[in-house]
Every structure is written in structure tokens, then in C-alpha cells.
Amino acid sequence: MGKRFSWKIGLSMTLVFALLIAGCSGGNVNTGGKEKTKEENKEEAVKEERGNITVSIYDRGSVPPEEGTAENNRWTKWMSENGPANVKFVPVPRWESKEKFNVMFASSKAPDLIFEYDTAYRNELIAQKQLMPLNDLIEEHSVEYKALLEKYPILRKVATREDGNMYEFARLNGLMTNHLLFVRQDWLEKLSLSVPKTMEEFYEVAEAFVKQDPDNNGKTDTLAMGVTMVGGVIIDQMFQDVAYKVKDGAVVRTWENSIAKNNFLKKLYDNALIDKDFLTDKNGEKAKQDFINGKLGFYGVNGGEAYATFSALKANLPDAKVMAISLPASEFGQFGPIINNPVQGTAAINANAKDPVAVMKYVDFLVRESTMKTLQFGIENEHYKMGESGCPTPIDAEKNQKELGWMADYRMLVSGGLFGDCGSFKHQLDPNNPVDQEYMAIMDQADAAYLNPKAPFAEMTHGEHKPTIPKELQLINTNTREQITSMYQQSLIGGSKYTVEQAAADAQAYWEKSGGKQVEDWYTNWYVNHSADAIMTKDLYEIKID
């Protein structure tokens, strides 16, 4: 029998396998090649002083297909061409950013310049020594960012950690609203109701929105309010049910607030004023659809989505009228919804970055006034021209929507606050379009209602300025959070069998059993020692940028 023959088979099979494997790991082979060219580029770079850097970019799947992808489109090209370095963009899925970054850091493939909004996560990275201290780098190699730091020392403050090092680049947003509470003004008018000022009035309006057929279709198919996602956060603010609050100089859990809030929610749920399936609406899409279809009276919306949501509603129901209202006062006081962080850390340099100087130069390029202006408004005479107000005015709003509408994440170092009033979204709207006009009115209402320091949001400070608690305490927090939420939610849907008070008692017992006291003590300790110099809620409303 063919001994040779089987040899041949064996060899050829092995070859096939080898080819298959090579095919599968094609990515690696390619990157190997790229690295070579990178090195070649480096040699050239020494002459031209052009570095090669990698930069993360959030991918929300919102880039229109004809514009390309998050990592390759007209603006990434523009930044590479006009910037001081060859930039390779690394897409990071927006809502799984932590997982993606974690995987990249664990395998040492994280980009050199990291854009991430979540301060707690950046602090984790600092604790893991994955971010580079920036003081010396800025001192020695920066021009523009250094100048910005000198002019606005608060940038230095937000970026500095307890060890005295600066770890992040920040931007100045100025005082801006974020969450909005929409109400259907036409429903209020039809039922001759006024804007509710207290929780009792709020409940009455909610009941009328469901029982008195505000949409005039003869069916009781309307709901009072969306209580998932932003809607839920807004109700938390109304009752100051924000996990921790300061009481007599100590930080305590908001048990009494939770009881009041959940009793209110239970009343809404038991009387069928809110969606009975709200617990399965994990991402708030159902509530959003209800609002857009004209079935919701009150709706809490994220600033970034407010205009799109409002226009979608107007497209469905041209007669709908919407206004943004102040949050009704509860027994715990009058609060506002969460506002945008006026001074926001957004970027950091990977501790393992190969060429930090090139990254620094790129950051300098990003914070240059002309770059900021282009990223914010587009290219002069192509996307905007200077209007009578002295502000850049869109030439063709529709074209801009398509070419600039998805750019928020490319502006993470654009200090919108420096544009003054011109930076406001209002100037991107078309004053001749009736829908846009109405939306401008809503923005004015929101500014008046929510930027008021007398009704601040209920937390001690903005989530992005909160201190990060040590890992073991963080574990207590995460381990108990869902259990406690679950207890309250069971009381919401449990009718008379399981009361909110009972749930609160169970939750408190569980919290104490899990060592929650240590977390409260840690926060109290932080509050006593740091609240004076940290950026607290009231400070946020006073930040001025000129």
C-alpha cells in the first residue's frame, strides 16, 4: 500500500490546516505588516515630526452609512490630515465601553488617547496605574492646553487626584441643562389643568391624563408618565431618592426618601396610571415609543435626544404641544433634574502610550480655537457662515444634520462654553421652521426652570465629580444594589401583600448585613474632609466661563 501516498495525504492535510489557521488569524498577519510600515513611517516621522497614535472613539452606530463608519469618515480624515499626527481611530461601543476598554487594557491593546465620560471608570484605571500622570507632559510639551489651564484653573482642579497628579483632559461646557421633564401642554389645556407644583397636584394631573381621555379618541389608552430610564431618574430627584444624602453632617442612605418615592410609584402602578410592564422596559424604548405615539403625558428625556424625540412626536401629531416644566416639590423640598457637567473630564492618556509627546500635540491641536470651531460648527462657507447675531449659522440645516449631526463624540475636548451663547443648540436650529421655533421655546423654559440654584438636582454632586470609593466597598455597593432595587420593585407590584415599608425594612436589614455601614462611614469621612474643596452641587450652578 502506498506508504508514500499516505505521506502525501498527511502533508497536504497539514498544509490545508495550516492555511486555514493562517486564514483565520489573517488579522494578526496584517497587523504584523502594519507594524512594519509603522516603523518605516516612524523614520519618516522623525524628519516631519509626525507621530503615530491611536485614539478611541465611541461607536453609537449613528454614523449614516454614506458617511462611513465611526472610525473612518470625513471628520476622522479631517483630523488626521489637519492634525499633527497620523491617527488611527479605535471604535468603542458606546454602551459597552467599559467592557471593551477592560478587554483592551487586559490585552495591552488599549489606544494611546482614551475618551471616556465615566469618571468612576477613569478612576478605576488610575487605581490600576493605566493612565499617565500629565503634569510634566503638559509642562514640557503643551502650548494650547497649558494656556487653557492657566486661564481656567478649574480644569486643573477637576483633573487632579489625591496624589496631586493630573490624569485627565477636561472641557468647559458651561452651565447647561441635561435631563428635561416634558409635559403635553395641549393635554393640560384641554383638561383645563395647570402645571403641577406639588406632588399632590402632580398625582391629580396624572390621574386626569389617564381617566379623562386627553387624546380624545374615546378610549382610556393614555398613560400618565414614563418611569423608566430618564423618567425614573427624574422621579428619584423629585423625592431626593438618590442613595446617599447629607443629614446632620453625616452621609446616610436615603431610606425615608425611598419609602416616599416608592409609595408614590405604587399608587401610580396600582391605579394603572403607568405602564404595568415598566420593569421589562430596561432601556426605556417602550416609554419613548409611547411618548412619540402621543400616549404619554409626562416624559423625562435626555438632552441629547430631546430634539429628535420632540420632532418625532410632531411628525406623528402635528397638533401636539410640549413644554418643559419645573419638577413638582415633594416633602423633601424642591429639586431640579440633573444638569450637564459644566467642567467635564473626558480624555486621558494610556500609561503605556508609546509616544506621549505626539498624543499631547494632538490634544493641543484638538483644543485649538480653530479646531474646536470646526468640530462644533463644521467648515466655514461649507456648513456655516457668520450670521447677523455674530454666531456661525447653518447654511443648510439638512446637510448639516447629515454631516455633523452625529459628531457629539468627536467634540469631547471641544469647550462649548467658550463659544458663549453661540454654542447653544438654539443657533443650530432654523428660526423659520415652526417645529424648530417651538423647540427653541422649550429650551428657554428648560433653562429658566433647571438652571436655578434654588432648585438644584438632589445629589451631593454631579455623578462625574463623585469620589470613587475603594474596591471592596464598591463591591458591597454593587452586590446590594440589585437586591435592594428588586425588593422595592416587588413591593411596587406586590399589591397589599408586600408593602413599601416592609421592603424598605428588608432592604435596610440586607444593607447592614452586607456591611453597608462601612460605605456610609467612608462617604461621611470623605464629606467631612473634602466637601469644602471638592466641586459640590451648589458650586456647579455658580461656575462662570467667559
Next chain:
Amino acid sequence: MDTAEETVPRRTDWQQERRVDRKRLKQNIPYFIMFVPVIVFFILFKYMPMGGLVIAFKDYNFADGVFGSPWHGIGQFKTLFSNPQTLQIIRNTFVLSVLSLLIGFPFPVMLAIMLNEARRAWFKRLVQTLVYLPHFLSWIIVSGMVVTIFSTQGVINDLFAGWLGEPFAFLYKDGSWLSIFIGSGIWKGMGWGAIIYLAALSSIDPSLYEAASMDGASKWRQIFHITLPGIAPTIVIVFILSVGNVMEVGFDQVYTLQNSAVFEISEVISTYAYKIGLQQLQFSLTAAMGLFESIIGLVLVVMTNTVARRFGQGLW
């Protein structure tokens, strides 16, 4: 073919004599060469990653890496078991998977037998295609459908509106959530699982059925005395393999179906590892939990195999 037949007796000789038969070794070199890629695959992707399990005994951080991070002994396990939630999570993992296994296991077998009994070929093919389909849908889609169907404004509640009086929140009650969880798993996996049994069924000698029907055995008798014994070895092997997976409830299914009202029964090891490990950077802690999960899985496989071996059906 002839080499394969020869190998069996010879191998035992070779083992007994404990010496390398050079001629045979040389003869088999082509097969060894063909086997190399497989070995490389297993070493690269199955055995080397196991080294990463050391982080269960370390305090892992990015800066020091897998091998440089400081040792932490059994500290992670201590943290794990001092947390009241842990036992609950392990219990849930166990309950969900054992129930899915026990209730779900017979379904593909029954389906395969029923398909086998169908007389019209076109009908058989049509049903087969229809029951395979769900296997190709991702859990995101399936659970989206399930949640819509069973919500309080869903089809089921509409159908039984008159009978139930007021809408019943299927997804908020432990019992009904569990049934929905298991049911959806069966619905999705049944058709796919039946394939292997259908293959086994086709290898049963038709003359057995002819003989049985000549002796006057009814369809039931034939199923019990010919079909089932015919596919018994396959059933046992599939069972042993699924027992090995008992501790790993599929992540997608639980994660997409769970909601906080049924948190106490729906949080399992894989979802916990995702939330705490990947999102909160507690890699060591969740690696410890994963290791624990694997050890239980191993014990279960060995146990099942021991039992199966008693009945002459062992896997090894």
C-alpha cells in the same frame, strides 16, 4: 479500513509489552502529522488559557498582569462566600440548569421519535424545518418575542382576559418566569437537539420493525422495545455531555429574559460574572467563581459517567 481493524488488537499488545513498535510508529507518521494541528489547537486555545485561572488566587490588576499580580491565597473565595448573595446565585444557577436539563432533555427525543413515525416525507421535512428555525434566532430576538407575548398587555393576557379577570404579570412572578424561561429554552433548542437522535434512528435496522409488526407488536410496543433501546447509547452520551454543562446556564438567555422583579431567582453565575467581573473590574473574584463552577461541573460529569458505566453505557 483494514488498518483500523488491525489496530484494536495490536494496541493492547503494544500496551502490554510497553515498547515502541518502530515499524508501526513509522507507518502511522502521516496520521500523527495530521493530528498535530489538532494538538496545537487544543494547547493554544484550550490548555494555555487555563493558566489564566491563577488569577482566582491573586489580586489581579492590569499593571502587573496575570503572572505579576500579587498572590491573594484563597482570599477571593473568602470574599465570595462571605457575601450572602453568592449562595443564592449558585443555587439559582443550579436550579435553572437542572430544571432546564430534566424538563428539557426528553423533548428532542420525543420530537425525533414523532418525526420518525411521520409517514409522509413532505410533512416530516416541513415540520423538521419549522422546528429548526428558532435555533438560528439569537436570544435577543427570542426574548424580545417572549417578553412581548407574556407582558400584561401581551397576546396571552389578551386571550385569557375574560378568564383571568385582570392581567397576570407572568414575567414578575418567580414561578411563571421560571416556566417561561424553561419553555423558551425548549422551544428554541428542541429542533436542533433532535437532529442527533434522528441520525441515530436512521441506523436502526428496519428488519427489526418488520419482524416486530409480523409478531403483532403495536406502534407503542415498537417504540419501547426497538426505537428507544436503539438510540439509548446516543441518549446517554448526550445526557452526560449536558450534565457537564449544568453549571453554565447560557448567558444570553438569562441576561435577556431577567428583570429585577425576579432577580432573586434569575441572577446566575454567568450574569454575575459579567456584571461584577467585566463591568466592575473584579476579574479575580469572578474567576474564583468561574473556577468553582467548573469544579462542580467536573464532579457532576464524573458522577454521571460512573452511574452510566454501571449500565454499560459509560463514556470512558
